[in-house]
Amino acid sequence: MIRLMLNGRETTLDVDPDMPLLWALRDHAGLTGTKYGCGIAQCGACTVHLDGQPIRACVTPASAVEGAAITTIEGIAGPVAEAVRAAWRDLDVVQCGYCQSGQIMAAVGLLSQTPSPTEDDVVAAMEGNLCRCGTYQRIHAAIADAATRLG
Incomplete structure (x- = not known):
């Protein structure tokens, strides 16, 4: 147990x-x-x-x-999670969607610790979160957008 x-x-x-x-x-x-x-x-x-x-x-x-x-992805809540979800939707990040729960969890983790990340911060935090569809540019743009929303 x-x-x-x-x-x-x-x-x-x-x-x-x-x-x-x-x-x-x-x-x-x-x-x-x-x-x-x-x-x-x-x-x-x-x-x-x-x-x-x-x-x-x-x-x-x-x-x-x-x-x-x-x-888990089902339980994330609060301003950071909402900003990330909104950015993901508005920037149409998802293609097939399989990796997205892991991508979102990593992004929320980053923005919770580093509210105004540099591009190097984003690259380091998201390294190892693979996307078979190659939506990395949209993922990074969405993280920047979420950071701006949190502002």
């Missing part, structure tokens, strides 16, 4: 402690917005927040989040 705060709610998951958090979220908590991409923390599709910091859920054992706060 793993006890944690999941999207702001006390939750207990009856999972093997070694189970990757990704599968605990998807298969046991029913939160399928977090995607499986590579399984080796190289693509970013599985990005969630652990105590406010972006992590890769595919390589994080469920036992590592005991007592922690996990936020």
